[in-house]
Amino acid sequence: MTSAGHETELLARVVSGDRDAFDDVMRAHEDRVFSVCLRILDDRERALDATQDTFLTVFRKASQFQGRSAVGTWIYRIAVNTCYDQIRRAKRRPIESLPDHVDPSDPSAEEAIESAALRPEIEIALAAVPAEFRNAVILSDLEGLSLPEVAEILEVPIGTVKSRVFRGRRMLARQLGNQNTS
Amino acid sequence: MHEHDPDLIAALADGSLDDETEARALIESCDRCLSEYQDQVEVLALLVATPTARMNDLERAALHRDIWTELRRSPSRTGITPWWVRWSYVAAGLFVTVGLVSVLNGQFLSIGGDSAGEAFSEIGSGLDDTGAGGEQAPLTAADADEGAESATTTAAAEEAALPYPFADLADEARANRDLAEDRSSQFSTEAGEVEECLELSGLADQVLVEELDLDRRYLVMMPEGETGDLTVTFVALDDCEIVYVDG
Numbered sequence: 001m002t003s004a005g006h007e008t009e010l011l012a013r014v015v016s017g018d019r020d021a022f023d024d025v026m027r028a029h030e031d032r033v034f035s036v037c038l039r040i041l042d043d044r045e046r047a048l049d050a051t052q053d054t055f056l057t058v059f060r061k062a063s064q065f066q067g068r069s070a071v072g073t074w075i076y077r078i079a080v081n082t083c084y085d086q087i088r089r090a091k092r093r094p095i096e097s098l099p100d101h102v103d104p105s106d107p108s109a110e111e112a113i114e115s116a117a118l119r120p121e122i123e124i125a126l127a128a129v130p131a132e133f134r135n136a137v138i139l140s141d142l143e144g145l146s147l148p149e150v151a152e153i154l155e156v157p158i159g160t161v162k163s164r165v166f167r168g169r170r171m172l173a174r175q176l177g178n179q180n181t182s
Numbered sequence: 183m184h185e186h187d188p189d190l191i192a193a194l195a196d197g198s199l200d201d202e203t204e205a206r207a208l209i210e211s212c213d214r215c216l217s218e219y220q221d222q223v224e225v226l227a228l229l230v231a232t233p234t235a236r237m238n239d240l241e242r243a244a245l246h247r248d249i250w251t252e253l254r255r256s257p258s259r260t261g262i263t264p265w266w267v268r269w270s271y272v273a274a275g276l277f278v279t280v281g282l283v284s285v286l287n288g289q290f291l292s293i294g295g296d297s298a299g300e301a302f303s304e305i306g307s308g309l310d311d312t313g314a315g316g317e318q319a320p321l322t323a324a325d326a327d328e329g330a331e332s333a334t335t336t337a338a339a340e341e342a343a344l345p346y347p348f349a350d351l352a353d354e355a356r357a358n359r360d361l362a363e364d365r366s367s368q369f370s371t372e373a374g375e376v377e378e379c380l381e382l383s384g385l386a387d388q389v390l391v392e393e394l395d396l397d398r399r400y401l402v403m404m405p406e407g408e409t410g411d412l413t414v415t416f417v418a419l420d421d422c423e424i425v426y427v428d429g
Binding site: 031035056147163169 | 218226228241242249
């Protein structure tokens with residue numbers, strides 16, 4: 001069975017209440033979901049919240065998966081939409097810097113946080129790029145997803161993705177150039 | 183003269199073109215295109231070199247714990263009924279059915295060949311008497327057998343009436359013990375409250391392997407330093423009572 005076929009089969013088992021199948025789906029995609037959420041939200045705690053919300057939605061809406069895209073693409077679309085919801089909610093509440101369950105004195109936690117961080121100049125430059133272009137660049141260039149996958153996830157035509165990726169990179173280059181000259 | 187083509191330049195930069203001839207010709211004949219191409223390559227190199235963000239072990243364990251806790255708390259919204267909920271429905275249904283059959287049989291035995299209408303009238307008055315604290319008819323042998331069956335069913339119903347599937351949670355606690363061992367409490371409590379609770383419940387020498395924030399807050403405890411099929415004890419934090427012991 002192909003990987004895509006296996007994942008579709010797993011999701012069908014999730015629909016029938018198979019917890020192990022859901023656990024397998026979660027473990028297969030949790031790192032990338034977290035990574036996408038962290039890049040979009042730029043906040044570790046919120047990225048973890050969004051990852052949790054994403055998989056709860058996956059579990060609850062597994063029966064709505066139509067099989068028109070890969071399971072992973074469907075999950076990342078849920079993740080991106082969950083992040084958009086988080087951003088809307090965040091405008092209404094203050095942000096804390098670290099999750100309660102991460103002990104900053106724990107060396108492994110610190111190491112993980114540092115390794116996940118973008119270089120500061122890239123982070124600052126990315127933050128200055130409008131969200132629709134930034135998210136296309138994040139999915140395409142940081143997460144390495146194909147243009148058709150990004151189009152599925154962002155729910156826009158491939159031509160729009162190409163344009164957004166091109167213009168997003170160009171804005172990023174300009175931002176980085178401005179940082180170097182300032 | 184070549185026309186400026188952003189898509190072609192972007193595709194050349196990320197190496198997704200099968201044939202680069204046209205794109206190469208474009209950037210050689212157009213200064214603006216060349217500048218755009220160099221920007222795209224430079225940015226792409228920076229982004230690709232960025233390591234993938236990953237959760238650490240603590241975050242991963244917390245994520246799994248929180249997701250499973252949430253799914254146990256509100257399983258009905260999934261549209262999927264977990265096995266333990268289905269069995270609790272079956273146990274409750276069985277309990278009601280057996281109880282009803284036992285009442286009906288008792289009444290039919292005592293009234294012999296009376297008509298169904300009279301039988302139900304008798305049942306009604308019997309129930310009224312019971313509700314009013316009146317005397318009940320002596321139990322027949324058949325009643326006694328059915329009583330025993332009812333008692334068994336009652337025990338099953340009580341088991342099913344536990345607010346959460348603790349046996350199942352105990353299995354998960356055993357499976358996740360390596361991740362959770364030696365953790366300290368994450369519950370927001372007054373200083374020493376958890377320790378005091380464990381002292382009161384006689385579990386101070388055990389390891390806190392998990393915490394569940396369900397209808398109440400539970401501490402999941404296991405003996406220290408042992409392996410194999412360990413005893414798992416669930417302690418309610420609000421009254422320090424042991425609510426369930428598995429194994």
